[in-house]
Amino acid sequence: xxxxxxxxxxxxxxxxxxxxxxxxxxxxxxxxxxxxxxxxxxxxxxxxxxxxxxxxxxxxxxxxxxxxxxxxxxxxxxxxxxxxxxxxxxxxxxxxxxxxxxxx
Amino acid sequence: xxxxxxxxxxxxxxxxxxxxxxxxxxxxxxxxxxxxxxxxxxxxxxxxxxxxxxxxxxxxxxxxxxxxxxxxxxxxxxxxxxxxxxxxxxxxxxxxxxxxxxxxxxxxxxxxxxxxxxxxxxxxxxxxxxxxxxxxxxxxxxxxxxxxxxxxxxxxxxxxxxxxxxxxxxxxxxxxxxxxxxxxxxxxxxxxxxxxxxxxxxxxxxxxxxxxxxxxxxxxxxxxxxxxxxxxxxxxxxxxxxxxxxxxxxx
Numbered sequence: 001x002x003x004x005x006x007x008x009x010x011x012x013x014x015x016x017x018x019x020x021x022x023x024x025x026x027x028x029x030x031x032x033x034x035x036x037x038x039x040x041x042x043x044x045x046x047x048x049x050x051x052x053x054x055x056x057x058x059x060x061x062x063x064x065x066x067x068x069x070x071x072x073x074x075x076x077x078x079x080x081x082x083x084x085x086x087x088x089x090x091x092x093x094x095x096x097x098x099x100x101x102x103x104x
Numbered sequence: 105x106x107x108x109x110x111x112x113x114x115x116x117x118x119x120x121x122x123x124x125x126x127x128x129x130x131x132x133x134x135x136x137x138x139x140x141x142x143x144x145x146x147x148x149x150x151x152x153x154x155x156x157x158x159x160x161x162x163x164x165x166x167x168x169x170x171x172x173x174x175x176x177x178x179x180x181x182x183x184x185x186x187x188x189x190x191x192x193x194x195x196x197x198x199x200x201x202x203x204x205x206x207x208x209x210x211x212x213x214x215x216x217x218x219x220x221x222x223x224x225x226x227x228x229x230x231x232x233x234x235x236x237x238x239x240x241x242x243x244x245x246x247x248x249x250x251x252x253x254x255x256x257x258x259x260x261x262x263x264x265x266x267x268x269x270x271x272x273x274x275x276x277x278x279x280x281x282x283x284x285x286x287x288x289x290x291x292x293x294x295x296x297x298x299x300x301x302x303x304x305x306x307x308x309x310x311x312x313x314x315x316x317x318x319x320x321x322x323x324x325x326x327x328x329x330x331x332x333x334x335x336x337x338x339x340x341x342x343x344x345x346x347x348x349x350x351x352x353x354x355x
Contacts, residue, residue: 028138028141029145039138039153039161040159043157043162044168050134057133057134059137067144068140068143070140071140
């Protein structure tokens with residue numbers, strides 16, 4: 001059985017974090033701190049979500065002088081909808097297959 | 105004058121730049137974003153950790169997106185073979201030095217040393233004089249053959265490096281080296297007393313002269329196969345590089 005796309009634990013954590021303030025642009029390192037995802041996990045995830053149209057990225061002017069521009073990320077409207085669906089599924093109680101069979 | 109960055113900071117910036125170069129093959133936007141994010145991390149060790157993760161992420165992306173792994177391994181294997189061939193040709197160039205070190209005209213009493221020099225030399229027929237003491241006389245090769253060997257070995261070396269880089273120029277280089285090795289064999293045929301003309305050259309005193317020629321033909325055949333494989337792999341893997349002005353403009 002194949003896993004649903006973007007349903008990994010890391011993707012869920014990222015979506016949950018970005019859904020807190022969907023319109024706000026976030027930075028890569030900031031997201032890493034907030035989600036505890038390392039850059040080696042975070043970037044492939046961001047790239048994949050961007051390729052799927054769930055995330056948008058743009059160059060942002062630096063806050064501190066003398067620093068280069070950096071990427072800002074936020075969810076697209078499709079991304080927000082997907083994240084909400086994912087959140088609802090996550091809220092649903094998870095039962096072990098044997099227990100679920102006994103209850104039904 | 106700005107303060108010199110610390111070692112972890114320098115390492116972080118190097119890693120971030122490497123991650124950018126790797127990912128540039130796939131996506132310049134993400135490659136630049138990944139590198140520049142490292143400049144915004146204040147703590148040096150955190151920046152290094154971040155940059156190492158970026159290196160991992162960039163390789164993962166390239167492997168995934170470009171089916172990079174197989175050509176990369178194939179290139180490394182072929183480069184190793186090319187370097188081995190280079191070593192075979194170039195080792196003949198240190199013959200004079202070895203002659204001097206082991207004082208060959210007066211015999212080599214040590215079997216280990218004998219084995220070492222025997223593998224790096226062409227000799228006249230072995231003359232056993234006692235159990236351990238063997239007298240060997242090195243055959244003097246003409247300068248032309250040394251030059252061909254040096255040329256062929258250098259071409260193999262250059263081809264090995266170009267193969268690692270995945271450049272199509274590896275093929276003409278390795279083909280040139282292959283031709284040079286054939287020439288070296290052909291020239292050796294005209295040297296009196298050389299192994300191809302002397303069935304008793306081997307330790308086992310093989311009575312089959314054609315045995316040597318079969319071995320040479322077999323090696324030549326494999327060299328040709330390696331040459332063609334290199335041509336195939338680098339032609340499949342040679343990617344157009346982004347022009348420098350595009351890279352500069354994006355930064």
